[in-house]
Amino acid sequence: MTSYQELYRRGVEQLEAASVGEADLDARLLLEEICGTDRNYLLSHGENPVTKEQHDAYLSSIEKRGRHIPLQHILGYQEFMGLKFQVTPQVLIPRQDTETLVEEVLRFLHDGMRILDVCTGSGCILLSLLRYSNDCVGVGCDISGEALKVADKNAAALGLEAEFIQSNLFENIDGKYEIIVSNPPYIASGEIPGLMEEVREHDPLMALDGGEDGLVFYREITGKAGEFLYPGGMLFLEIGCGQAQAVTEYMKGAGYRDVTVCRDLAGLDRVVYGVWR
């Protein structure tokens, strides 16, 4: 019989051998998921045996992680803003960096506002905003119908009402909003081959690729969003490394005022927002 702790050690070894970063963390999280245990179990009950089913299921999940399939695709979910979001290979896995975007919006969001989330993916941004406010109207759009199915499921699981519309940016959107938020694809095409395998091979390419200079979607969104904002409405954009200056210029050029750049927890410029004239 294999003990919990022995099985964990095998998991760590196999992930290390496969050069998975944070092998010990992922080995532990997979074991906890399969055995329904918490993080203390390893220390407090590590000598307890696991069942044959747990043993086999664990090694099969370790084998997948060893092939650099993201942990979130194996678990089927990712936590974001303290909420659990279902993820599939059809949506970008929610990133902790994006919590900075949500937190900035929350500083300005009032009950009853209308929010549009462009490139909503799993819906994590819009649904978090709805969860932490009252009586807001939430619309999310995405070019991917498959992504919207995931977003719909997430709304249902969280007991939230949102409307998800298949749309290439603003193409099928009408009406006006107080808040428009977006985390669009922003990686320059030429940088994609250098990304981690987990991201390059398993996040949807269409959720990453921001065109030759990575800025295509910022030009489109800053150019068009004003048509969908009430006067005094606000546009919030997540940005990638080194994009703050260009995106600030696009926003000012399009007629936004009080354009502001905010940093994430790592101290990197991560969000640009401004007020529509």
Ligand code: GLN
């Ligand atoms: N933040 C993601 C990454 O680091 C990219 C997401 C995006 O392009 N919006 O891979």
